[in-house]
Structures are given as C-alpha cells and as structure tokens.
Amino acid sequence: DEGKRQYEAAERANxxxxxxxxxxxxxxxxxxxxxxxxxxxxxxxADLLRSIKSNILIDFVTSKSxxxxxxxxxxxxxxxxxxxxxxxxxxxxAYYAKFANMEKMLQQMxxxxxxxxxxxxxx
Numbered sequence: 001d002e003g004k005r006q007y008e009a010a011e012r013a014n015x016x017x018x019x020x021x022x023x024x025x026x027x028x029x030x031x032x033x034x035x036x037x038x039x040x041x042x043x044x045x046a047d048l049l050r051s052i053k054s055n056i057l058i059d060f061v062t063s064k065s066x067x068x069x070x071x072x073x074x075x076x077x078x079x080x081x082x083x084x085x086x087x088x089x090x091x092x093x094a095y096y097a098k099f100a101n102m103e104k105m106l107q108q109m110x111x112x113x114x115x116x117x118x119x120x121x122x123x
Contacts, residue, residue: 039069 015023 012027028067
C-alpha cells in the first residue's frame with residue numbers, strides 16, 4: 001500500500017513536470033475527488049462514481065468500505081446519544097425510587113408525630 005502511494009506520487013510528479021496546465025488541473029481535480037470521497041464516502045451508488053472515469057478511482061473506492069468517515073462519526077454520535085439516554089433513564093429511575101422512599105419515610109414521620117401529639121394531649 002505504501003509502495004503504491006509512492007509510485008502514484010512519483011507518477012504524478014512526473015506528469016506535472018512533463019505535462020501542461022490541463023494535466024495539472026486534471027490531477028488536482030482527481031486529488032480533490034479522492035479527498036471528498038475519503039471524507040464523505042462513495043454513497044449508495046458507487047457505480048455512478050465509477051462511470052465518471054472507470055480507471056481513476058476504482059482502486060480508491062473499493063479499498064474503502066461502503067461507510068464513509070462522516071457516516072461513521074454520525075453512527076458513533078448516535079451510539080453515544082443512546083448510551084447517555086440509557087444512563088439518564090437509570091438515574092431518573094434511581095431518583096424516583098429515592099423520592100418514593102422519602103415520601104414513605106415522611107408519611108411514617110407524620111404518623112409518629114400525630115401519635116406523639118395525641119399522647120401529649122392525654123396528659
């Protein structure tokens with residue numbers, strides 16, 4: 001893979017040195033397309049990309065999986081949101097349980113307070 005990159009870089013450098021303005025523009029366009037595809041992915045229809053110039057990006061697109069970096073980031077963020085929602089639900093349930101226990105204890109305290117008041121009233 002590294003040797004292939006070095007070979008492609010040497011080939012591009014040779015083309016730039018020996019080619020004209022259109023060759024440089026073409027190479028820059030291809031580099032830009034590779035950068036966009038690397039970041040955004042080939043999408044659902046990789047064949048459309050291949051039909052633009054079949055011999056330019058086939059190796060690049062097929063070496064990447066069908067999921068792009070952006071899709072991967074969105075999936076990771078969605079997983080994080082799901083994890084945080086689950087954590088929030090657990091905390092919420094714990095607080096409800098504590099609140100219910102506190103209400104029960106308050107009710108018991110009021111009951112004892114009433115009983116104690118009645119005891120003092122007798123005497």
